[in-house]
Amino acid sequence: MSFIEVLTKTNISQIADSIYHTSEQDVKQILAKNHFSISDFPVLISPDAAPFLEKMATIARSITLLRFGKAMRLYAPLYVSNECVNACVYCGFNIRNTLKRRTLTKAEALTEAARLHAEGFRHILLVSGEHRDKVPLAYFESLAAELSQKFAAISIEVYPMDTKEYQRLAQCGVSGIAIYQETYNRTLYKTFHKGPKADFIYRLTAPERAAEAGFRELGLGALLGLNDFRIDMTCTALHAVYLMKKFWKAHIAISFPRLRKAAGAYTPPAPVSERELAQIIFALRMVLPDVDLVLSTRERSVFRNGMAGAGITRMSAGSKTNPGGYALKENSLEQFEVADTRPSAEVASMLQKKNIEPVWKDFDRSFLSGSS
Ligand code: SF4
Numbered sequence: 202m203s204f205i206e207v208l209t210k211t212n213i214s215q216i217a218d219s220i221y222h223t224s225e226q227d228v229k230q231i232l233a234k235n236h237f238s239i240s241d242f243p244v245l246i247s248p249d250a251a252p253f254l255e256k257m258a259t260i261a262r263s264i265t266l267l268r269f270g271k272a273m274r275l276y277a278p279l280y281v282s283n284e285c286v287n288a289c290v291y292c293g294f295n296i297r298n299t300l301k302r303r304t305l306t307k308a309e310a311l312t313e314a315a316r317l318h319a320e321g322f323r324h325i326l327l328v329s330g331e332h333r334d335k336v337p338l339a340y341f342e343s344l345a346a347e348l349s350q351k352f353a354a355i356s357i358e359v360y361p362m363d364t365k366e367y368q369r370l371a372q373c374g375v376s377g378i379a380i381y382q383e384t385y386n387r388t389l390y391k392t393f394h395k396g397p398k399a400d401f402i403y404r405l406t407a408p409e410r411a412a413e414a415g416f417r418e419l420g421l422g423a424l425l426g427l428n429d430f431r432i433d434m435t436c437t438a439l440h441a442v443y444l445m446k447k448f449w450k451a452h453i454a455i456s457f458p459r460l461r462k463a464a465g466a467y468t469p470p471a472p473v474s475e476r477e478l479a480q481i482i483f484a485l486r487m488v489l490p491d492v493d494l495v496l497s498t499r500e501r502s503v504f505r506n507g508m509a510g511a512g513i514t515r516m517s518a519g520s521k522t523n524p525g526g527y528a529l530k531e532n533s534l535e536q537f538e539v540a541d542t543r544p545s546a547e548v549a550s551m552l553q554k555k556n557i558e559p560v561w562k563d564f565d566r567s568f569l570s571g572s573s
Contacts (some may be wrong), residue, residue, distance in 0.1 A: 287396030295511025323562035367414030377418030385436035426469030428459030440545030519545035
């Protein structure tokens with residue numbers, strides 16, 4: 202059974218009822234437990250749980266320490282193109298924005314990657330808008346094949362693909378995918394997306410195809426600000442549980458893209474506060490103790506500092522969200538405005554001061570040798 206069938210059968214009204222018709226007593230009962238399950242999530246994410254944030258932070262911190270130790274894995278996004286055929290209402294790369302477009306040549310992308318490598322990064326995330334003509338599969342194959350000589354892990358955040366296409370990328374050294382569903386509400390999804398991305402099911406099932414193709418890391422997320430975040434995050438958590446059960450060899454990661462100002466000045470219809478984001482992170486850590494929780498530079502440095510060790514296990518650092526933003530010093534259109542502008546070394550230093558080890562390389566392909 203695909204996750205689309207699971208989602209279709211999920212009783213969203215019942216989930217909403219658990220979230221919005223809970224009580225302080227329900228929250229206290231759950232917080233008194235030693236182990237938490239996915240069925241606790243709606244209560245932990247509820248408005249009634251908000252006053253218990255400190256207690257949730259303490260629990261999330263101890264689970265993080267137990268499962269991940271005092272380590273923070275660092276990665277860097279490499280934007281290779283800001284060209285896109287879609288018109289997602291919230292995005293700076295929206296085809297209707299007439300600002301400067303750019304797709305890096307392979308040589309340029311390698312120059313950018315060399316800068317990130319020199320900074321210490323060994324996990325790189327290739328990001329592009331969705332434009333199959335400008336950035337075809339062969340582009341990523343060729344680039345990944347070269348990057349895999351230097352980087353221990355390569356992930357992609359690009360247009361969704363078929364299983365065979367993911368297989369081709371896996372053969373070139375790509376091992377992870379990040380593909381955010383934006384919202385799990387099918388009706389709302391249609392109102393935000395125009396172009397090929399409007400195909401809700403094709404996007405929703407992309408992590409399954411990537412897992413079938415052999416990707417070992419599957420990154421999920423909902424774009425916070427589009428819909429009731431409590432419902433969308435519950436669906437994200439269910440999606441993670443589904444993938445963990447079906448593809449037990451794959452590692453699941455959840456990111457928290459929160460809508461911020463982009464070219465086109467979109468105002469999110471359901472904004473999420475930092476305090477609410479913290480509640481999401483703590484609640485997820487409690488019910489999904491082994492899932493990587495990822496925080497990008499969309500968030501302010503002070504917030505990221507606070508979340509390090511309190512649930513978050515992976516961070517980007519020193520990010521540029523426009524193609525050519527690192528070594529080429531391009532002034533091209535960026536996808537979103539970075540809030541934490543610190544160089545990666547400064548982020549690493551902040552972590553060390555908190556007694557958290559910055560990990561630049563969390564995987565080596567030699568780990569796979571001997572495995573079938
Ligand atoms: S969110 Fe992705 S698909 Fe949509 S406009 Fe931006 S880059 Fe294109």
